Amino acid sequence: MLIKKSADIGYSEVTPKSLYFNRRSFLAGIPAAFLGARELLSPSRARAGTKLPDLAKSPFSTSEKESTYNDVTHYNNFYEFGTSKEQPAEYAKNFKTTPWTVSVDGEVAKPRKYSLDDLMRVAPLEERIYRHRCVEGWSIVVPWAGYSLSALLKQVEPTPKAKFVAFQTYYDLGQMPQARYAGIELPYVEGLRIDEAMHPLTMLTLGMYGETLPPQDGAPVRLTVPWKYGFKSAKSLVKIRLVEKQPPSTWNITNAHEYGFYSNVNPAVDHPRWSQATERRLGELRRRPTLPFNGYADQVASLYTGMDLKKFY
């Protein structure tokens, strides 16, 4: 498979801040003030994770500016820990993630249960700086730590019948009392086609910012699929099952009209309630254009040759 580095939007294409801010005289001063202050405030915050050993650099990383750790840990969609963006940081604080096992089974020759330590040793951990685009129209750039999910899947030896991969995440009302208000069926389930799951960009993620994952970002192990809307990247995984038929996915069950199985980032296919043409990068005020496949088209567009992406949204 040919893996090219994607063409990122150059800073030259971005409207200078000064021009942009002048249009907003009624709220002048807001942007510069908080952009500046936030940078100063966030690094001092205590981090929840444990430092990971040296991470290999990855050619898949973008050179775009990373989002601040504070933004990525205080603006989360993790409905098991509350439906607002601020709640997961609070309600997931004491999430107990040890011991942890992930079962990998289904259409495989060697089904296996992995402990967290096992998972840490499947392949060398790499740092990969990916763009992450939420279906709601905001985005972040995160230095994840992990490896290609394919490394794990190859260990269990999928049979020819394995056409899809189903993911299930942790669910326990005792640890997640807010989950009763989530309004979605739980446990959270997601799915990928086998070729999507085996694509080198698809990550099994065990850390971010050089540390283990904080609870609100999907500790201790999550999926990262950078060319799909964020909800496909399921958090706190407990089951990975290789299956023959397309598995159900939570948001598709909740509202099939709005959330498809594929959910590839696509500026040309609007969400029924809002446009997907632009996004707001956290830390920036002006919306920026959303790129097809979130800027990973060169690497992944070929997976969907001949498919009508309006139909398979």
Place this chain on the structure above:
Amino acid sequence: MLRSRWNKIALFLVCLAPFARLLWRYRTDDLTPNPIEFITHFTGDWAIRLVVATLAITPVRKLLHLPDLIRFRRMLGLFAFFYASLHFATWFGLDKGFDMHEILSDFTKRRFIIAGLVAYLCMVPLAITSTKGWIRRLGGRRWQLLHRLVYVTGVAAVIHYYWLVKSDIRLPLLYGSLVAILLAYRGAIALWPRRAPAVS
């Protein structure tokens, strides 16, 4: 006690407090990682709360025999309009950046935007005609008829909220139930005037 000038001033300050809090959160760099979304939700929350409070005045004053509550209705309504205007301006200017193309396409394609716009536009004539002069000019009866537009605002605002959320519908349902009760009370009075509780 309700007639005191001071409690009008007190209510004014209470209604202004959320706005002061918003300014404070801006000053202290506490507008969350997505400030525009936060301001949008914050002002929208206060707009709908004050719309409900405005709608509650008439039933509460009749049921609790507190006729003087009427003194506060205009202020609540105008503050609802104030927060709704901030909400609208945040979306229009900060979120959409005055991009008329996107704004117009939102108007035609996004039903939750349309519901929000209906709710807001119905408030505009009410805010304009909220003065004593306008009540005189229109005449009490016509003025009252015009100001029933606030019922449309209440219903449209709830629909706007309900269509907006992804799956957690607790708050839209809460506001929806309150608006439904407050409007049902009026309906009951209109349909069965004699059985209605004694009006003071």
